Structure formats: structure tokens, C-alpha cells
Amino acid sequence: MAHYKAVESKREQFRHYLEKSGMLDLLTKVLVALYEEPEKPNNALDFLKNHLGALAPExxxxxxxxxxxxxxxxxxxxxxxxxxxxxxxxxxxxxxxxxxxxxxx
Missing domain, CATH: 1.20.5 (Single alpha-helices involved in coiled-coils or other helix-helix interfaces)
Structure with a gap:
């Protein structure tokens, strides 16, 4: 049971790190943009790469x-x-x- 709590604690720390750095918001925006695309791109990974750069703070x-x-x-x-x-x-x-x-x- 202690091992489970340690893993859970690491996950929570990482989640807080992603929230603080703004990465969760950025990823959410890019995934929403992909979801809202009327014609889905052939390569979703390229779509994410291109849009991550476009949405990243200057x-x-x-x-x-x-x-x-x-x-x-x-x-x-x-x-x-x-x-x-x-x-x-x-x-x-x-x-x-x-x-x-x-x-x-």
C-alpha cells in the first residue's frame, strides 16, 4: 500500500508541476483545436507539433x-x-x- 501512495504522490507532484508551468493549459488548447478540426489531419503528431509552437508563449x-x-x-x-x-x-x-x-x- 505504501508503494501505491508513493507513486500517487509522484503523479500529483508532476501534475502540479504541469499546471504551474502552464503545460496542461497548452496541451488542452492544442487537443481541443485538433478535436475541432473539421478535416482531421493524416498525422496528428505533426498537427500537435505545429500547434504547440504556435500557442506557446513568446x-x-x-x-x-x-x-x-x-x-x-x-x-x-x-x-x-x-x-x-x-x-x-x-x-x-x-x-x-x-x-x-x-x-x-
Whole structure:
């Protein structure tokens, strides 16, 4: 009987942990969303994974990383444009490849 109470106590502790962390609410919301889907997805696990990420509370660090990615994309596009412009300028001053070969002979 003591073993049963120890297992039950561990379960209750874990349940309280899930409640405190908000995990029970999150899981409930995702399962309700799956239940309310008019056309059930072929892969329920993928549905849960996708919706768990969408319903999870936003992490401030995640927002900072998203901002950094957006900035890096802008810089990347600017560097690509600059590279294109520099290649065009270089092409104006370099002789065509055929002329280069003729000069070396």
C-alpha cells in the first residue's frame, strides 16, 4: 500500500508541476483545436507539433533572434546589390575575355 501512495504522490507532484508551468493549459488548447478540426489531419503528431509552437508563449529571446535574422536578411540583400553593382562597374573597365587572351600571346 505504501508503494501505491508513493507513486500517487509522484503523479500529483508532476501534475502540479504541469499546471504551474502552464503545460496542461497548452496541451488542452492544442487537443481541443485538433478535436475541432473539421478535416482531421493524416498525422496528428505533426498537427500537435505545429500547434504547440504556435500557442506557446513568446520568449523575449526568440523575439530578439527574429529581429536579428530580419536585420541579417536586409544586410544580405544590400551586400548582394552592392556586389552586383561592383561587378557591373568592373565589367566596364575590363576588356572582354577574348581580348585578354590575344594580349598574352
Amino acid at each position: 520568449n523575449p529571446e526568440l523575439d530578439a533572434l527574429r529581429m536579428e535574422v530580419a536585420e541579417m536578411k536586409e544586410k544580405y540583400e544590400a551586400v548582394l546589390e552592392e556586389n552586383k553593382n561592383l561587378k557591373n562597374k568592373l565589367a566596364q573597365y575590363e576588356p572582354p575575355q577574348d581580348e585578354k587572351h590575344g594580349e598574352k600571346l
